[in-house]
Amino acid sequence: MTKPMKIRSLTGRAAAPMPNGLSARQYPLGLSLLLIAPLFLLLGFGFIYPVGRLLGQSFFAPELGLDNYRRLLETSLYLRVLIRTITVAFVVMSASLAIGYPVALAMARLRRDLSSLVMACVLLPLWTSALVRSYAWIVILQRRGLVNDVLSGLGLISEPLKLLYTEGAVILAMTHVLVPFMILPIYGALRAIPPDLVQAARNLGADRVNVFIRILLPLSLPGVFAGCLMTFILALGFYVTPALVGGPSSLLMATLIGQQTTETLDWGFAGALSTVLLLVTLLIVILFRKVLSHSRGISNVA
């Protein structure tokens, strides 16, 4: 199934400029560079330089060497945090997919006005700060919060459950924050499927289940992969929510890095942790790409 790649290169060639003279479809190189320049400057000064410094410090602070990395790898606590971070990110991604796909599917099949309404409901949390949403979960999950009140009111529990400051709370709150990032690309992919494909499949003898399995699902995979990649990467580096609703037993990498920079002021070790997190993220992006290039024409997302 490597043929789709060939198609891409074909269309790519069609869009290339003519060898002689300029194509009206493309700006001259100088103008293009000028238009891109502000972003690149911002990226350079605001991202590459400081991150580079931080990563660099992992080798130089407090003194030249790999001490910071040795400490990270030799302390089981830090390795546990790394593994927990990846696990939590994976669970959040899976939960977002499980919750998000049906919503995206419904949105794609709803009447236009209803689908806009659902879209607004999906986007509304995105317009609210993650901080506010995390506090909202604290209100719901705390000892005398909504959930415990209802459960004890119903007589199901005799004393409040410990819901807050657990890994479960972190996963729940992060999924809530990240699920729109799953829904939107899947919805986009589903919306892009021409309705007559579904009609054709029905006409050719497919029931609704088969239409989903053989047409909608495979054709929405690019959106699924984009959504998974986005939620997974965002979850890997998530800071606010785990810091607020998570406890010491559910410490994640971002929170750990935050502690190192603001509390223990160990910039070298923070740099080492950042480097490892960045490498893990890159590794996962590459893995995603590998999977993608093997699955029928789905590319361009990672």
Added chain:
Amino acid sequence: MKGEAVTLEQIDKNFAKTAVVRNVSIAVQAGEFLSLLGPSGSGKTTLLMMIAGFETPNRGRISVGARDITFEAPNKRDVGMVFQKYALFPHMTVAQNIAFPLRMRRFGKAEISDRVDAMLATVQLEGFADRLPLQLSGGQQQRVALARALVAEPPVLLMDEPLSALDKKLRETLQIEIKRIQKNLAVTVVYVTHDQEEALTMSDRIAVMADGELMQIGAPTDLYHRPTNAFVAGFIGKMNFLDGEYLGQDGGEAVIRLTETATLKCPVSTVPAAAGQRLTIAIRPEDVAVRQCDGFSPQCVRGRIEAALFVGAAYVILVAIEGHSGKVLEARFAATGGSQPFVPGDTVDVIFEPHALKLFASQQRQAA
């Protein structure tokens, strides 16, 4: 494969409060090629969608052979369909696309592969089995769509303007090919088009639709030579329409006043109006005879040449009828060498042969 009859009985369909199909009954015979022809918004596609099961009628009955399929699920109808934009599955190869209906019907692997190969041969696409739809030209994609619709041997094939996205040359080739395949397989075809030439070329019968109603159904020659209403007369081929008044009978012939000074005679049996009523006179451009003015004759009207055009196989001249409120008549005759015999400004006699005239009640709707 054997075609089956498709029967539409008194079909009504409303979208919101608008009636898009009104009391349409059509009996398509087994193995027949029937076109639904009409301008956009005439309800022809809605009718097709109801046969396919993507819409259900508000009233009426649809059956294939002896099966009532009015409310049957689309996937249970066993009615093939070719879509306007092909609707090939982009993530499946040509062979997988064609195999799809067979897999849905749980055919064995060996039989699927045999049938797919046979179908590829029928549509002359051997060697394209492993291509993806995007790697094919529009004409090839349409052949795949046709193969996919026919591979499960449905008794009925629906086609929704399948050639409208293709250029003229390719369209003509595929028209012939579709017709050939249809004849070989003896499948019943219901073909939606707004292209009257396509309908005339391919169909055994044509059902002309307008405003959700069936205007006339008949063989192409019937519709062309014997339209039963002004709409069909104007929609199929070119037609001149003139207003006139039925004066009454004179010596066994009907007399119709065309202008203050000119009257026409024609057989009484063709007149759809009572004496004194207004009516619409229709005549095809190729039936209009024009000659240099040589004085008054009864089937003759004085006119002035407005324009004289050479259109390749024919001359077309536009004649303004004298005393008929600026009405311009089109006449067309074969260009058999020589030069255009008329010059703009010439005064001529326009002759209306009685047998070439078609008369309609004047309030009838006409094609735009």
